Amino acid sequence: MRAAARLLLAIVVTAALLAVLLQAVAYATWWLSGAGSTPLADLSVLVAPQRAPEDALVRHTVSEWPPERPRIFREAPALQALVSAGQLPPVAQRLPAEPLVITPPQRTGPYGGVWRRLARDQTTDLQVQILWRIGYEPLIRWDTMGRGFEPNLASQWIVDDQATTYIFRLRRGVKWSDGRPFTADDILFWFNDIICFEELVRTPPNELQRGGTLVQVEKLDELAVRFRFAEPYGLFPRFVASSIWATDMVGSPAHYLRQFHPRHVDRQKLQADARAAGHNTWQSFFEEMRSWRNPGLPTLMAWQITVPPPALQVVCQRNPYYWKVDPEGNQLPYIDTITFDVTDAETLMLRAMSGEVGMQFRGLSPDRYPLLMERQSSGGYEVRHWVGGAGVVIALNLNHRDPALRAVFNDRRFRIALSHAIDRDEINRIALYGAGEPRQCAPSRASPFAYEPLAHAHIEHDPARAAAMLDELGLRLARDGVRRLSDGRPLRLAIETMETNSAVVHLVAEHWTRLGVRTDVKEEARQLFYARKAAALHDAVATVGGAEGDPVLEPRFYLPHNAESNQAVLWAQWFQSNGRQGEAPPDEVRQTMDLYRQIERAPDPRRQVELFHRILQLNAENLWVIGTVAGMPVPVVVRNGGDSRGRYEKFWNVPDVAATEWVFRSPGNTAPECYSITTQEGQ
Template identity: 35%
Template sequence: MSGKKSRRDLLTLGATVGGTLLLGGCDFLATDPSRDDSPGRGTSAGERQTEIEAPTLAQRVKAGDLPPLKERLPDQPRVIQPVERLGTYGGTWRNALIGSDVNSIIGTWKYDPLVMWDRKWENVVPNVAENVEISGGGREYLFTLRRGMKWSDGEPLTADDIMFWYEAVFKNKELTPVISNWLQFGGEPLLAEKVDDYKVRFSFAQPYALFLQQLADWDPIVELLPSHYLKQFHKDHNPEIDALVKKEKLSSWVDLWYLRTDIYNNTELPTHRGWRLTNGLSSGDRVVYDRNPYYFAVDPQGRQLPYIDRITYQIFNQDEVLILRAASGEIDMYHHDPIANPRNRPVLARDAERGGYKLWRMRDTQMNAMGICLNLTHKDPVKRSMYQNKDFRIALSYAINRPEIIKAVYQRQGKPWQTAPRPEVPFYDSDDIGTQYTEYDLDRANEHLDKTGYQERSSGGIRLDPNGNPIAITVLTDVRYFEMADVLQLMKGSWREVGIDLRIENLDTSLYGPRKQTGDYDCTTDIGEYGSKGMILDPRWLFATSGSSFAPLWSNWYEGATPSEEPPEPMKRQMAIYHDEVEGSLDLEARYEGMRKIIEIARDEFWTMGISLPAQSVALVKNNFHNVPKDMWYSTSWPTPGPSNICQYFITEE
């Protein structure tokens, strides 16, 4: 533990924390706006804008339908520095979704937590919270909300809303049957205490150095809930809840709760974000969010944000259609698949001038284009024993022709790589874990398979398991990552060469997730997220934790869920190191050293395998769409593009 763990740090606007809570060599929490994001150009008096709010809102104020701006803003609004220059009001951001995949919404509209990452992914900065006091060496966090801040319906946002989450959701066994490891430390769950109307103190039994980073993640572990609206849908606050459940024709109050807290469909749900939902995901072919008149942020001249009036997410069921619409200039800014897929880049690059857009390179944090996870806790004891055999996994890795896959599927972009930290991560300076067993060598593959004892083969050349059955591995894939099926088709031939029958089960996204949750599968594939700084927050590829699919029962053991199974000793060491030396240490180098130990064990055990470092990711940005940083990270932990402050994006006439 850090020798400074008892030091009290007061983090307020204009003050910065000392060198004990760090990430990547930079301050852990910074609150000076000038340090948050570089000041934008064009803020001189000569360029001063005259309007202080969107014209549509000014008209409503004049008509008496809306209070004046001063009454809608908090006493101390958050000041957002623009990336390029001050923006103009108006316009619709034409965005997109593929089917029911809401990732585009999560990284754009949804990202507006208590504290958030800055644009450089160096500091955690205040957002809804005006400031944070850290004491007890990281055991206590006192959040002060913005006095006078309001929900989108004009009701006050106060400490009661956070306490409502704590009492009604976090402590409710029906809504939170299992407490995440991220919300309990030292064997005791998080404690929350209301200090006054705008202050809440969170306490842990042990120092929790990563708490603020977890709050700034794509799915914050503490929710902001409008208690004044949601109390009517909670059994502890509404004695008539049963009648309401019956009226809605639902089976339980829990179903009613999830229906009313659905941020993608419930247009009545108040929000604190820059836009409010006006057309839900299940209401047609577009999701629509319109300007929130009570948003709490302003630009350096005190003009209320956001600049853009509306965000629309057109729903596409086919990647090809989205690509065609993007190429014709009908998408304003988008960065997910299929835009980011290297296969589509030639088409998009060819039509960029005609479509009036550019493709901007992003700083990728994914460590693999495709991770492969055998189910090490398979319910079939024969398959479990097979998959847990390290020689079996090594053999399968040697039997993957990665150069061929990179050439044929990834447009010659990439490098053979395992599910390992990216080469540039600050806490591991070797590529041995990334390059091991990546050679395409069928002789070595056969040697390792012979070591396992599966030497007998069927008449068709497939190896037989101890029960005399041909060894067949069914691999689940998600249709949204269509190139993974192409990769598996190539692997199918090379695995057959060494006597393994690979079968492909390509599932719709709506089926893929639930199937993974059952744990009833042989093998899964997924994109290799969390390969850079985010690996400290989410080490799912290093050992079995929340989000891992290579050992669901071991993951449940770590998370305290059921059914579960105690992991082997090497993984238990990883889990202990992560808890004590990474999550619990306030010292940066100690955390890095803990990560190195965890990575070394992952290298030796070889739990999972990968194909290639991903190709360069790009974002599509229209020429008249402004204030988007040109060096954005492409990450889930830095929820692209949320920390770039999308409220300061603006659109000009073409």
């Protein structure tokens, strides 16, 4: 036993030393390459000019294949070989009767190539990239700039005047990646056998309920599905285009998953099969079989996973039954393969700057922005600037367990004083290289929900005014430079954050400490960070937010809406449970909740904007969360030619500008199925 323990200890120590050595080599390579030597005086020339995100000049368009046009289609050479070998039906038989036509913005094809990408872990980051971003194929899809919807798996959708009934007509002839038809039965299986099956889902998503009643989902025919709500629900199309459950709705092939479900097979046999596969319950077996990691799960996405985690390089190959074409009848996607190399955050940046990704913005740290710009020529890429612009937002815990701190945090004068103490120009200059803009947490000015009175509320750097406001609150400044609470204790707080936000947060902590509010910064691992704020154990939390294009889908910063409303998780529980859980909020906060309920019911988008502006007005008056600097464009690395190592690779049909907000599932909203790659100059 002791020998085994010593061996195990030796293995652990050796692994740790190897990890440290690899990290040291990565840093040494970076510094020796000169990447870390950019003089501060030169940073200004590297920063992209501010640009108004009016629209994308290079973007795809969507249309339908004319029914009178002959069904003459072409396919990738790799698939032609499989057809010739008798392993696949001809392309015209694989494509639907109503293929969706994607017009590329720059060029047709060519077929082939490998889209190289990087991921920071084998779980969440890979899932986000593969399933919810690149694999973004809902019934209706957000357009490139997030301003409207495009037909996708649904060729048509109809809503009644009261916004209580929605009918989606599915695209005729679409097939799963195994060649089986996609029909209304697949959506009914998702709803009846997953969402409504309590052994799998104990509480259906709130977005599928109105008036305390779950939506009714009905099959009208093989290609038509009706959703009926008990109350008007004007936001439903937005959720169909954005929600995680909407991905599951079109990612649950009934013909495949029924063999793992007790409604369709013998329960005892299913449990035995689950144990044989290493599972204690049939539920965990079922979830594994419908997981994005399962190469055997049929898909409707352009690429299907063929080498899943725990491989360090995860691979997705083209779906031979993908249901979109270009205007010339070429079956999409153009690109054969996507690879995801799993690495750490620092190595990801080093490899991106070395030209080892084809197109990517996820995981690119703003701390490395000047170097990313500097290395464009040697790395064989260009940096495009997409619309995002979210900034660090700090939320005091208005539900704090400490009565004295809770009383102070809930006084709007305290929050406004903290805002005036922040030197946003300094943050912009030091942490964001001058590319941002001092703003509160507010929707993007390019959004129909933009409300500039909130964006500019209380952002002036005025330490004297801030100090006077705290004096007025009775928070006297003691000789040690720290103010005192009403019970005589020093006024101290900690801002909890993750590593990616630390530069801004440390500056804010300095500003507040100068004011006499002793502020520490706690940088935490993701799991601990989320566990503490979910339990309302934090003093304050710093996350990234604001600058939304469509804030009504994720209004967590503007009212206590969900578990991510870090300013008041107990009030959010009260809102989500309709008063059954959590804690009742004060009147002004309840006003925001009432206004949001009205937005959910409003069928008219103009009325939705009007009501949300009233929520934003209340935020400007109360400053429930405190913004810092926003507006910095999202850097996107796109290979565009030769690099210093003699490798040539150029990506085509990637838009010059696009909305990157999570709800738009970028780059999925830019039709990555029409991206293409050339590997020789002049090709």
